[in-house]
Amino acid sequence: MRHIISVMLENEAGALSRVAGLFSARGYNIESLTVAATNDETLSRMTIVSVGDDGIIEQIVKQLDKLIDVVKVTDLTATEHVERELLLVKIDVNPNTQADIDRQIDRFSGKIIDVSEDTYLVEVAGQSKKINEFLDSLDVSKILEVSRTGVTGVCQKREG
Amino acid sequence: MKLNGAQILVQSLKNEGVDLIFGYPGGAVLHIYDALDAQDDIKHILVRHEQGATHAADGYARTSGKTGVVLVTSGPGITNAVTGIATAHMDSIPMVVISGQVPSALIGNDAFQEVDAVGITRSCVKHNFLIKDINQISSTIKKAFHIASTGRPGPVLIDIPKDITIEQIDEPAYADAINMRSYQPVVDAEPEKITKAAELILSAKQPIIYAGGGCVIGNADQELREFTRELGFPITLTLMGLGAYPAKDELFIGMLGMHGTYEANMSMHDSDCVIAVGARFDDRITANISKFCPTAKIIHIDIDPSSIGKNVAVDVPLVGEVKSVLQDLIQALKGKKTADISAWWSQINEWRSIDSLAYQTKEGVIKPQTVIETLYEVTKGEAIVTSDVGQHQMWAAQYYHFNEPRRWINSGGLGTMGFGLPAAMGAKLADPDRDVACVTGEGSIQMMLQELSTMLQYNTPVKIINLNNGYLGMVRQWQEFFYEKRYAMSYMEALPDFVKLAESYGHIGIKVEKEADLKPALIEAFKLKDRTVFLDIITDPNENVFPMIPSGAGHNEMLLAGRDDMASTNDEGLNLV
Numbered sequence: 202m203r204h205i206i207s208v209m210l211e212n213e214a215g216a217l218s219r220v221a222g223l224f225s226a227r228g229y230n231i232e233s234l235t236v237a238a239t240n241d242e243t244l245s246r247m248t249i250v251s252v253g254d255d256g257i258i259e260q261i262v263k264q265l266d267k268l269i270d271v272v273k274v275t276d277l278t279a280t281e282h283v284e285r286e287l288l289l290v291k292i293d294v295n296p297n298t299q300a301d302i303d304r305q306i307d308r309f310s311g312k313i314i315d316v317s318e319d320t321y322l323v324e325v326a327g328q329s330k331k332i333n334e335f336l337d338s339l340d341v342s343k344i345l346e347v348s349r350t351g352v353t354g355v356c357q358k359r360e361g
Numbered sequence: 362m363k364l365n366g367a368q369i370l371v372q373s374l375k376n377e378g379v380d381l382i383f384g385y386p387g388g389a390v391l392h393i394y395d396a397l398d399a400q401d402d403i404k405h406i407l408v409r410h411e412q413g414a415t416h417a418a419d420g421y422a423r424t425s426g427k428t429g430v431v432l433v434t435s436g437p438g439i440t441n442a443v444t445g446i447a448t449a450h451m452d453s454i455p456m457v458v459i460s461g462q463v464p465s466a467l468i469g470n471d472a473f474q475e476v477d478a479v480g481i482t483r484s485c486v487k488h489n490f491l492i493k494d495i496n497q498i499s500s501t502i503k504k505a506f507h508i509a510s511t512g513r514p515g516p517v518l519i520d521i522p523k524d525i526t527i528e529q530i531d532e533p534a535y536a537d538a539i540n541m542r543s544y545q546p547v548v549d550a551e552p553e554k555i556t557k558a559a560e561l562i563l564s565a566k567q568p569i570i571y572a573g574g575g576c577v578i579g580n581a582d583q584e585l586r587e588f589t590r591e592l593g594f595p596i597t598l599t600l601m602g603l604g605a606y607p608a609k610d611e612l613f614i615g616m617l618g619m620h621g622t623y624e625a626n627m628s629m630h631d632s633d634c635v636i637a638v639g640a641r642f643d644d645r646i647t648a649n650i651s652k653f654c655p656t657a658k659i660i661h662i663d664i665d666p667s668s669i670g671k672n673v674a675v676d677v678p679l680v681g682e683v684k685s686v687l688q689d690l691i692q693a694l695k696g697k698k699t700a701d702i703s704a705w706w707s708q709i710n711e712w713r714s715i716d717s718l719a720y721q722t723k724e725g726v727i728k729p730q731t732v733i734e735t736l737y738e739v740t741k742g743e744a745i746v747t748s749d750v751g752q753h754q755m756w757a758a759q760y761y762h763f764n765e766p767r768r769w770i771n772s773g774g775l776g777t778m779g780f781g782l783p784a785a786m787g788a789k790l791a792d793p794d795r796d797v798a799c800v801t802g803e804g805s806i807q808m809m810l811q812e813l814s815t816m817l818q819y820n821t822p823v824k825i826i827n828l829n830n831g832y833l834g835m836v837r838q839w840q841e842f843f844y845e846k847r848y849a850m851s852y853m854e855a856l857p858d859f860v861k862l863a864e865s866y867g868h869i870g871i872k873v874e875k876e877a878d879l880k881p882a883l884i885e886a887f888k889l890k891d892r893t894v895f896l897d898i899i900t901d902p903n904e905n906v907f908p909m910i911p912s913g914a915g916h917n918e919m920l921l922a923g924r925d926d927m928a929s930t931n932d933e934g935l936n937l938v
């Protein structure tokens with residue numbers, strides 16, 4: 202099953218490679234990993250999406266917790282949470298396809314952030330599932346470039 | 362007063378109570394060596410190879426319970442040390458390794474003797490640091506010792522660029538205590554879990570205590586004795602746990618696992634309640650995991666939550682220090698009556714009567730088992746025994762009956778050939794009044810021979826018991842069993858004359874070829890209190906380690922000496938190590 206794991210860690214040099222190294226050394230799978238500063242400048246938040254059975258996810262959580270730089274690990278999937286991902290996609294547009302592409306962008310609440318003679322640069326935010334669906338709605342041959350941020354998430358309760 | 366970084370580092374080590382360092386100098390650490398030279402509180406042992414430094418510090422730590430300290434230079438200094446760091450990591454041994462680094466301004470430039478020490482060691486340390494500012498030196502040392510020695514212990518590396526060791530600042534205050542929000546090892550298990558474990562223990566009809574290295578590391582041997590005797594349950598120990606419970610005690614049913622006793626493995630297999638105490642269900646002890654303890658409820662005491670449920674599903678997890686958890690359990694069980702386990706004991710004694718460690722002696726050859734039994738006799742079981750890796754290691758574990766903890770020093774998790782000799786030197790430095798024997802093989806000893814020179818310089822007399830079977834015996838045994846006797850590269854030609862070799866290093870060498878000479882030679886060696894003696898003992902080249910669970914098999918599918926001289930395995934087993 203797919204799990205979203207949120208990790209609060211000391212904002213130390215090398216902390217990111219400790220986490221990445223742990224996943225490769227132990228053969229855990231990473232679907233996406235995002236990391237950035239938080240409101241507390243001594244802490245970073247990392248959000249990892251991984252796939253595995255319950256035993257593996259339990260080990261991932263324990264092994265992350267064991268890293269000395271890690272302050273807190275939460276399996277967001279186990280609680281009420283929101284997840285978001287941002288997509289930037291460059292699309293080939295011509296007068297024949299434009300109307301359909303506009304309709305899809307509208308349907309997925311996307312935003313055109315740049316237009317050139319024959320391309321669109323589009324932004325879509327939402328759950329990964331929604332982003333996948335948006336990409337699926339486009340003609341593959343018209344997708345010129347894709348950049349996704351990977352998932353970030355928080356738990357909905359006051360205390361996460 | 363102004364101090365430079367090297368002086369602050371040395372002062373911080375003193376503040377941590379360090380009085381012994383194993384190391385080797387080089388460009389990046391010359392300021393530190395200069396600061397060490399200017400003081401007398403910390404003694405430095407100049408090894409002959411950085412791997413030797415880490416194994417010696419490791420042997421020192423395992424013997425004394427203190428944190429071993431190593432100092433090496435950048436580049437090849439730290440890469441040479443990696444094997445010893447990984448060895449300590451696998452067996453949870455407290456160690457602090459300080460490595461020099463190229464000057465800060467050159468980091469990342471492929472400078473002379475630059476390696477990414479933090480990157481290279483990341484997966485084989487408990488934690489590591491790159492010091493970036495002279496003001497971090499003392500706090501980093503404080504953190505490093507705290508992390509290395511608490512919770513589940515392990516090695517910590519501190520990489521320090523050369524420029525930082527010569528910069529100066531006012532002498533910083535040294536913190537008395539430390540609190541890290543991201544590192545808070547648990548001590549006590551949850552009370553409800555203790556109650557649950559106690560209930561399970563009281564209702565068990567076929568219980569077994571399976572205790573490991575955590576009881577040695579956590580200094581819980583007294584609690585383990587009280588707990589076991591209070592219950593009257595059978596107890597088995599892992600290779601790393603030997604000595605945590607006295608081998609001569611009636612309740613001890615021997616080591617378990619691949620080369621464990623028949624009674625220990627059969628009891629694990631048939632048990633209805635396994636109490637794991639500071640042991641990590643390693644693949645050497647579980648054998649085929651799908652056949653492991655099919656009927657048991659499992660209680661697992663471990664300080665590291667990630668050890669629990671990693672290989673085997675656990676019914677009652679008890680996360681905490683073994684010492685404190687055992688005390689809580691003893692308290693919870695006080696005055697309560699356990700189920701009648703006399704039928705279980707009769708069964709175990711029946712398995713015991715098979716005498717799975719019996720072996721055949723043969724006219725004209727020295728059996729390795731006899732050597733260890735004689736060593737036990739001559740040292741009255743009181744010596745510290747270190748070992749290398751191979752058949753000789755298993756025989757030492759099986760036939761030297763350890764009655765006290767911290768007497769059996771070996772590399773279990775990584776299985777590092779070359780560990781035994783430097784570890785013996787470290788053990789002797791930790792406990793100078795006790796006899797130290799290094800049980801080794803002609804293959805292993807050649808991996809760290811150079812430390813014979815260090816041992817002369819610092820006068821650390823140990824007795825080297827070389828079980829010379831002319832083969833990489835453990836490899837030969839597997840090839841005999843599983844590769845139809847195709848002995849690919851397990852026979853070593855052109856062995857040195859070990860007697861002359863020992864002599865050339867300034868030690869005494871004795872060759873033993875006849876069984877009649879064995880005991881007198883051992884007695885003689887141990888009489889030479891102040892000398893390192895190399896006993897080159899020519900043993901049966903064809904002897905195998907029994908009993909054995911071949912890979913892929915279950916605990917109840919053991920091979921016994923004299924009955925199953927040939928083992929076999931299936932494809933699944935061949936893929937395992």
Ligand SMILES: Cc1cc2nc3c(=O)[nH]c(=O)nc-3n(C[C@H](O)[C@H](O)[C@H](O)COP(=O)(O)OP(=O)(O)OC[C@H]3O[C@@H](n4cnc5c(N)ncnc54)[C@H](O)[C@@H]3O)c2cc1C
Pocket residue numbers: 451452453512513514572573574575576578579580598599600601602616617618619620621638639640641642643645646662663664665668681682683684750751754772773774775776777835
């Ligand atoms: C050639 C060879 C053959 C081998 N054959 C065997 C064999 O037949 N049988 C065998 O048993 N081993 C064998 N081994 C060793 C094996 O590889 C493992 O090293 C060993 O089984 C692990 O022992 P352990 O479970 O006691 O764990 P250790 O590695 O000693 O780990 C200790 C456990 O206790 C925990 N712990 C540490 N401190 C504390 C504390 N204070 N409180 C609570 N918990 C704590 C740790 O978190 C860890 O989980 C062999 C090794 C070699 C090289």
Ligand SMILES: Cc1ncc(C[n+]2csc(CCOP(=O)(O)OP(=O)(O)O)c2C)c(N)n1
Pocket residue numbers: 749750751752753754776777778779801802803804805806828830832833834835836
């Ligand atoms: C550094 C290292 N390389 C290889 C091995 C694999 N190995 C395990 S036991 C062994 C043979 C050891 O031979 P020896 O020291 O003569 O001991 P014996 O088994 O003959 O008693 C080997 C090569 C190892 N454990 N460590």
Ligand SMILES: [Mg+2]
Pocket residue numbers: 751802803804828829830831832833834
């Ligand atoms: Mg050999």
